[in-house]
Amino acid sequence: MGYSGFRRFGKPGLNRSSRSNVEASEVRLVAAAARGDGAARMELFERYRGVAFQVAYRITGRHEDALDVVQDAFIRAFEALPGFQYDAGFKTWLLRIVSNRALDTLRARRVRLAASLDGDADESAPEPPDRAAPAPGERVEREETTRRIAAAVDALPPDQRSVFAMYATGELTYGEIAAALGVPIGTVMSRLYHARLRLKAALADLYPGVRCGFDAAGTPAGESGEASWAKKSRR
Amino acid sequence: MTTNREQLDRLLATVGDGALDALTPEQVTRLEAHLNESPEAASRLADCVPPLDPRLAAPVRMPRRAEWERVRSAIASHGAARARPSAGWVHRFWRPLAAAAACVLLVAGWRTLDRRPAAATMLHLAQHAEINAIEAFGGSTALVLSSGDDAPVIIWVLDSGAELGA
Numbered sequence: 001m002g003y004s005g006f007r008r009f010g011k012p013g014l015n016r017s018s019r020s021n022v023e024a025s026e027v028r029l030v031a032a033a034a035r036g037d038g039a040a041r042m043e044l045f046e047r048y049r050g051v052a053f054q055v056a057y058r059i060t061g062r063h064e065d066a067l068d069v070v071q072d073a074f075i076r077a078f079e080a081l082p083g084f085q086y087d088a089g090f091k092t093w094l095l096r097i098v099s100n101r102a103l104d105t106l107r108a109r110r111v112r113l114a115a116s117l118d119g120d121a122d123e124s125a126p127e128p129p130d131r132a133a134p135a136p137g138e139r140v141e142r143e144e145t146t147r148r149i150a151a152a153v154d155a156l157p158p159d160q161r162s163v164f165a166m167y168a169t170g171e172l173t174y175g176e177i178a179a180a181l182g183v184p185i186g187t188v189m190s191r192l193y194h195a196r197l198r199l200k201a202a203l204a205d206l207y208p209g210v211r212c213g214f215d216a217a218g219t220p221a222g223e224s225g226e227a228s229w230a231k232k233s234r235r
Numbered sequence: 236m237t238t239n240r241e242q243l244d245r246l247l248a249t250v251g252d253g254a255l256d257a258l259t260p261e262q263v264t265r266l267e268a269h270l271n272e273s274p275e276a277a278s279r280l281a282d283c284v285p286p287l288d289p290r291l292a293a294p295v296r297m298p299r300r301a302e303w304e305r306v307r308s309a310i311a312s313h314g315a316a317r318a319r320p321s322a323g324w325v326h327r328f329w330r331p332l333a334a335a336a337a338c339v340l341l342v343a344g345w346r347t348l349d350r351r352p353a354a355a356t357m358l359h360l361a362q363h364a365e366i367n368a369i370e371a372f373g374g375s376t377a378l379v380l381s382s383g384d385d386a387p388v389i390i391w392v393l394d395s396g397a398e399l400g401a
Binding site for chain 1: 250267268280295311
């Protein structure tokens with residue numbers, strides 16, 4: 001009976017006192033930015049440009065589009081700051097703007113592609129990320145894997161893609177993703193589950209022996225193929 | 236035999252431990268409904284960061300410094316442009332404003348001049364006057380007295396009850 005308790009994976013969590021200190025300082029920073037303080041605005045930009053770019057890139061799939069989305073999102077955020085209520089944090093509010101703008105960009109690109117008589121195939125393919133060059137054979141294999149993952153992410157429905165993009169930053173909690181997207185936590189969990197299911201199906205050869213879920217008796221899927229981080233608990 | 240609540244708690248614990256993929260789609264549907272209906276259950280998951288699978292989430296190539304500077308400059312210049320609305324507004328509309336102010340001054344000045352009282356009538360003695368008739372009312376009597384042809388003429392009006400004294 002009971003459960004093992006919940007741990008915060010990834011970054012170590014802040015204790016309540018230090019978290020409140022961080023929040024108080026950010027509230028002051030946001031207030032200054034809302035008054036038009038250029039230095040405060042640039043400080044917020046420096047803090048959150050990275051996570052904003054990651055989300056934008058995973059949704060749009062293109063480096064230049066992601067940069068444009070980040071730029072546009074920060075401009076819009078600063079314009080709307082005087083009306084910001086600071087109930088969910090500046091980061092989650094910013095990421096909501098980023099997500100919406102990125103999805104708009106994606107939709108616009110697909111409309112252009114659909115309307116194009118020539119059907120430029122290159123425009124639909126997400127760019128593989130640049131990497132330092134390893135050995136030629138290894139590089140080709142890695143690039144191919146990356147391309148397949150990017151294509152699989154590109155095929156996700158928009159709602160799952162947004163959740164996955166935020167999850168893939170590795171630094172957002174379920175609560176933050178829910179706040180950023182304006183959906184309940186249960187919905188975030190469900191969309192993330194189905195997004196991962198689709199990606200694993202598309203990349204089945206990278207996940208040998210993995211079966212989804214439980215068998216009829218309620219036994220978890222075979223452990224041999226499970227990702228190493230997955231921990232099963234039976235109460 | 237476990238209760239429904241215990242089953243949901245176990246599923247929640249599984250997700251909290253980072254084993255979301257171990258659930259079946261049906262279990263996810265049940266757990267989603269439970270989380271969306273129970274704020275307490277949702278709060279248990281709220282602070283959890285779902286663990287990252289590096290095979291699914293490869294690192295993203297971040298922009299170079301020059302690219303960030305370009306974005307930063309665009310944001311800063313947009314903010315600076317928005318911070319000058321009043322000066323720009325005056326600069327654009329000063330001519331019509333000046334014309335309107337001049338019209339207002341003109342009208343106000345004209346109305347002010349129009350209200351000034353008429354110049355006082357200058358009084359002077361008539362050099363040549365000829366009295367043709369004098370009519371007194373209410374029983375009064377009019378007397379015209381003069382001490383000579385070139386002397387001033389004085390017109391007296393006596394009431395009916397007045398008596399001429401010596």
